[in-house]
Every structure is written in structure tokens, then in C-alpha cells.
Amino acid sequence: DSGVTQTPKHLITATGQRVTLRCSPRSGDLSVYWYQQSLDQGLQFLIQYYNGEERAKGNILERFSAQQFPDLHSELNLSSLELGDSALYFCASSDGWTQYFGPGTRLLVL
């Protein structure tokens, strides 16, 4: 158990819909990262927050957004969903160099 929690574990939705994925980092970790894992693209960095502020952006689509709240939990919002958004979404937190990954949310868009 990494100490990072993510909800929900599984999500099935339809194209065009909007979903919110939630992540709680390890106690004391200020950095939260979101990654997307698909079979063809591997692990892709989406976005990072540090102590409530956006620190880095990766290959995140404009339809996707995220935020980190004062209690340091983070949410990833995915809207206007397409079939290609089906993937495993991981959240990770870090205490510096090591990243600790949550169990992931498996999203299936039908």
C-alpha cells in the first residue's frame, strides 16, 4: 500500500460525458501528479500540482483539467469524453524524488 488513494477504481461512461477522478496523496506529500496509461502510449504525464498550484503540464488535452485543494487532495476532470480516453489514470505523490502511485482509476468510455 503506497498511501495514495484514488476513487473510483472503475468508471464506465458514454462518449460526450464528463467524469471526475479523485486522488488523496500520502500524508505530508505536497506534490501530486496525474498520469495516463494506455496500451499504445505507455505512461504519459498529464499534470502536476505542488501545494495547491499548478507546477507542470504535460500532454494534457484541453478537455481535461485538474486542481489541488487546500487539504492537498486533487481531482482530475475529464469532459466531452471520447472512446480514445479509455485508459488507466494514475495519481502519484512525492516527497522529493520518489513517486508513490495510487491504485489507479480504470476508465472505459463506451
Place this chain on the structure above:
Amino acid sequence: GQQVMQIPQYQHVQEGEDFTTYCNSSTTLSNIQWYKQRPGGHPVFLIQLVKSGEVKKQKRLTFQFGEAKKNSSLHITATQTTDVGTYFCAVATGANSKLTFGKGITLSVRP
């Protein structure tokens, strides 16, 4: 930015055989990290290498950072079925910074 490559993406070995995989970059890396993801699981940090030529061991796993800091290797001695999973190398641009992952190598072990 720093990119890392892992080839091949899949490897099958007989239990008890040794296994070696590589992570390569065209540029000098400041560090390299290795993660393992079991089937159905999430990536788990294994090790970080920072110094040129650095070698670190974890039981049957040996990690090495190249002298030129452009490649890294992971060697597993006498593989076991518990070694199955995908091994990723990754590079961080600094502390509290994003990781850029290689595509990973998925290891299967025949009992």
C-alpha cells in the same frame, strides 16, 4: 526534454534464467529511476541512480548507471515467477518534478 527508450517491449524467460534489460538515452541523464508494475497493479519505485557508473543491488536485482550517464541496466539473477511484471525506467528533471517514462519491458517467466 530528456527521453528514455526501452527495447524490446516484451521478453519471455524460463524460470531460473538470468534477465537483463536496458534503458537508453541520446542525452546525458541527471538521474534514472526504475519502477515495477505487476499485472493489474500500479508502478512501484525500485531504485534511483544518480552517479556515473553507480551500481546498486536489491537481492537478485542489480541496477547500473552507465559511465556516460546515457544508459542504465537492470539485471535479474535466477528469475522467479514473482519477477513477472513491467519494468519501467524513468527520468526526473529534479526533485518534485514529473517523470518521463520509457515504454517499459514486460517480463514473463515460464515456470
